[in-house]
Amino acid sequence: MAECKECGIPLMPDEEYYLEDRCECCERMWHERISDWREGHHDPGLDAGEFEAMPRIH
Numbered sequence: 001m002a003e004c005k006e007c008g009i010p011l012m013p014d015e016e017y018y019l020e021d022r023c024e025c026c027e028r029m030w031h032e033r034i035s036d037w038r039e040g041h042h043d044p045g046l047d048a049g050e051f052e053a054m055p056r057i058h
Ligand SMILES: [Zn+2]
Pocket: 004, 005, 006, 007, 008, 009, 022, 023, 024, 025, 026, 027
């Protein structure tokens, strides 16, 4: 069974299907990070291209 790549907990089958490699909690945190960043907050990882490296988020 797949595990969340952020926190390592086993993923539920539907989390694995919809979110691929993150649990729902980490996915929500990731989206909050993206939205803060888009509003102008600096985030070293995202500034360095981490967002572009995520092809499944458009
Ligand atoms: Zn997680």
